[in-house]
Amino acid sequence: MMKGMSTVTAEQLEMVRQWAATGVDLNGIQKKLSAECGVHMTYMDVRFLLLDHGIEIAVPSATSVAEPEAAEPAPQPAAAPVETDLAPSAGQVGKPVVTLDELMLPGTLISGKVQFSSGTKGGWQIDQMGRFAWNSLEGQPTPEELQAFQVELTQILSRGGM
16 A cells, blocks of 8 residues: 555455445445545545455446347347337447546546547546546537446556556
8 A cells, every 4th residue: 555545454455345346436435435434545545455455346237237138139029129218328328438548637647538429529537636527528428428438437447557
């Protein structure tokens, strides 16, 4: 861990592992550490904690459920219309293309760009305090697109994309 950062006991680290296994995101882990353990850490300190201990946040079950549904419509055409009513919004969302800048913007810890399936695109950044911000956004992504972006960015960062 970094010098000056709050220390986490083995018991608290196990709690973090359990939260991550249930899909609690970095922000949620940060809040739980503060509320339940009295450990106050920045967003980036929590991220480094997870990286240092090889803890990965579980992917939401909606993603794993979507894969089998894609294989099922052919054998069950009667169920397809119900799923098709829901599928356009999920299908239109698609997976956003998230890239990291090779040269980070001044004052940022990490920055990059995103291209949503709807054509909306923008630049994003996370500063040294762990705060997220858009630095440019052309269009307005849907809530579903924003959620897909958050999942993709979290996966990139948890793989050590920095």
